[in-house]
Amino acid sequence: MSVEPAPSAVDAPSAAATGTGAPSGSTRRRLPLTGLTALAVLILLAAVPLFVAPFQTSMLARMLIFALLAVSLDLLVGVTGLPSLGHAAYFGVGAYTAGLVAKYWTAAAPVPLLAAVGVAAFAATATGWLAVRSHGVFFLMLTLAIGELIQQLAESWSGVTGGDNGLSGIPAVEVAGQPLTLVGYVYWYVLVFAVLGFAMIWAVSRSPFGAALRGIRDNEPRMRSLGYSPFRYKLAGFVIAGAVAGLAGGLLASQQFALVTPADLGFTTSALALLAVAVGGAGSLWGPAIGAALVVLIRDVYGPDLDGHGTLVLGAVFIVAVYLLRNGIAGLATTRFRRRGPPPSDAAPPPDPTQGATGAPVSGGFRQNRQDGRQAGESSQRLDSDDPSSDPPNPGVKRS
Amino acid sequence: MSALLELRGVGRSFGALKAVDGVDLDIESGARHALIGPNGAGKSTLFRLISGEMAVTSGTVTLSGDEVTKLSQVRRARRGLAQTMQHSSLFLTQTAAQNVALAAQRHRGSARWLLPRRQRDVDDRVTDLLDAVGLSERAQVPVSSLSHGERRQLEIAVALACEPRLLLMDEPAAGMSLAESGRLTELVLALPRDITVIIVEHDLDVVFALAERVTVLHLGQVLLTGSPDEVRGSAAVQEAYLGSSTRGELFAPAASTPHSPQGRPKANVSTQGRPESSLGDAS
Amino acid sequence: MTEWFADNFVSILNGLAIGSLLFILAVGLSLVFGMMDVLNLGHGALYLIGAYVGYQFTGGVSSWGGFLTALGVAAAFGLVAGLILSVATEPLVGRGHLDQALLTLGVALVVAEVISIIFGDDVQNVVAPPGLNESIQVFGNTYPAYRLALIGVGAVLAVAVWLVIEKTSLGALIRASVSDREMVSAVGVDNRKVKAGVFAFGSMLAALAGVLGGPVYGARTGLDETVLLLALVVIVIGGLGSVRGALIGSLVIGQVESLGRANFPDFASFMLFGALALVLIVRPRGLFGSKVGAG
Incomplete structure (x- = not known):
């Protein structure tokens, strides 16, 4: 968590400007680095089709799609603290919607994707309304059941979805009337919308709303006493995550020779997305994206070499990740960072001597117009007479 | 009265x-x-x-x-109606300032805003309140690293941010x-x-x-x-x-x-x- | 009404048979969860092990020797697997449900893949032992004798488990652990032993269910997921950690499955999860739920 820049924190401009040891200073210094890294990664990803063979390019496109699914799940698992076992349902809903729209209506660029996002958001609203009422393991089970229900729908509604055989014959996506048939163009199309989706999740996570989601994750009862209605925030988070998962599904359907099957919205896909989040590091957003790339790499690249038993390796990764990678890849990175810089608690500056003498901040901090003479008088009277109360505002007693 | x-x-x-x-x-x-x-x-x-x-x-x-x-x-x-709690651990993974901001944004900011946004009045309020309870030097410290006494002070700042x-x-x-x-x-x-x-x-x-x-x-x-x-x-x-x-x-x-x-x-x-x-x- | 009953008699019997099997499967999952707060997503894999053990030892030939050997071997497998899972989840206590779910899910994936490597992906049939592998007349309906036997076995096991849980001192210990784990460990009982015991017992039942279910569902890949979901639905409906809840949940789900499939084949799976959703809206902790698992 500490790698994140504080969304709504007081940025203490003086501390940043003078470069004191205050933690806010180090947060500031890291920011351009994060931005540069992101930019470098983006340029690298955009350059891929120019240097990489078509097969590997389409593999990377699949990684991007799965990464977007994992990042949207991270908004639930890592940011809001809602571990969903049925998140692939919205991914699949998006995929089927985009496929059907492209097949029977129009394949013109953003239309299938917009439809995918809309229908997935609707599905997430209808089911999330039920799911986010539950807590803990009930949420796990309920999302599992909802995911399964939607998979059953895809299987049994074969007239529309193609049933077990999946939805095939989806036409290539069209940009400005031209179908995108070259792998490289499809990849760029996927990249653009995956980056958009990622940016959306990132923005939500850094917004005041995202701060509220984190508050719910940390301490839901306390949020209630602050006047937040956790149900609404959790539902909104659930819908946003579902909508972005739907976008990822829509991108899946816009791939060349796309085939959407019930497995795309089934339990295994949900579990693998959860694995990507766990391996990558819940709550960091970029970690799950890397985790997703790893999962696709094992399943689709090394899987065929293992006679189709890539799942065996993934199962082993699950087990290892739970024991050895408690905070995922992102956690490893954070630990390394922490070793280099002083931990925040050690960076506490000494008490300010100017405040200790009079204890003035005690009354000075409140809105002046709310002050009435009585307390001001009384409190200063007490201050004069009592030694312990004129301690510095940052009491030296540190118990932990 | x-x-x-x-x-x-x-x-x-x-x-x-x-x-x-x-x-x-x-x-x-x-x-x-x-x-x-x-x-x-x-x-x-x-x-x-x-x-x-x-x-x-x-x-x-x-x-x-x-x-x-x-x-x-x-x-x-x-x-x-605001409260400070006896056994509350507040929002442990977040800094003191973020804790107060969470309360402040609900009552004067825009907690439902979906994009990153500088909330100037929320930030000012956080500065004022942390100052008032004597935690201004600890604003960027995560709650998990605060002492027991400091957490109680922070509780009060959080409650006051609700404008009770x-x-x-x-x-x-x-x-x-x-x-x-x-x-x-x-x-x-x-x-x-x-x-x-x-x-x-x-x-x-x-x-x-x-x-x-x-x-x-x-x-x-x-x-x-x-x-x-x-x-x-x-x-x-x-x-x-x-x-x-x-x-x-x-x-x-x-x-x-x-x-x-x-x-x-x-x-x-x-x-x-x-x-x-x-x-x-x-x- | 009587006409409807006559029309659906076979479905109701099927529902009872499914319910029996589900109870054997779900009671272990429910107790492990209720007692130890461990959500074991590997429970379905244990059933799968049992199903393939049944296939291995009967080998398509109807024989009591093979069937009973399969039951014994599956029970042994289940006991050992339960102990292993109990030890494996020990370091994760206090780390939340997600880590346990991920671990047991990983185990389930590995088990299912290993089985698919050994036995291939074809659907295998398991034959009921002699005397039970034929149909008999029940109130004018032809019905497989094995399913009737299954109902009987389910009833006997239900009574046995109920007696153990409700009437013995061991059962009292288990119930006490469900309602207040700290208190039980505070009075000097080694929590881990109780947990390992219940885990082993529940896993044994799951593996036995695999053998018992063989003649009905066969042995095939993907079965682990199906039965795990059914068992989860059962314990969510019945309430976690409750034997009575697991029994009633199993019977309800058995009937929903069977009557639903017979009468509304297109909507059967919706009815299943519709029932789940309905129960959770009306009684968020299940029909017989306690406070367990709220965290």
């Missing part, structure tokens, strides 16, 4: 046990009111009934003339050092008068330093409501607390020097026995 908070026949039973039984209470606007009582008296339960964390099984709760008996904790919070009309404080001085509880007392005394304060506290030094009215609860019922002097002088109160000991042992140090570091002690009833708030959890 009209009553800001009115309790009429408020009760809460857990099966056969009546934790709170027919409590009538009027808290005037601007009051500094303390709820005290021996362990198991129902203080924390009554506290939760007022905050809305727990529903009453009988009686009515009225806030500023509006009946709020049926309103949830969330709705009561939006009507200006009524501030409920559940044992704010529990586990505090002498210096820390002295500072707490000042803090509360310095609050503007348009914030009404109800404080549940074991530490009678703190109670008598802060409260203008004191309500003593015993076995879920109001034993006495009066000025600190009346409470100190009451034989019934003394009996409820100590059974047989003399009144002098209980109140003398507090009465003579409410704040003196030397004289403090032994009047602290809270240190023995389990925390009374576990009553609600048990059922």
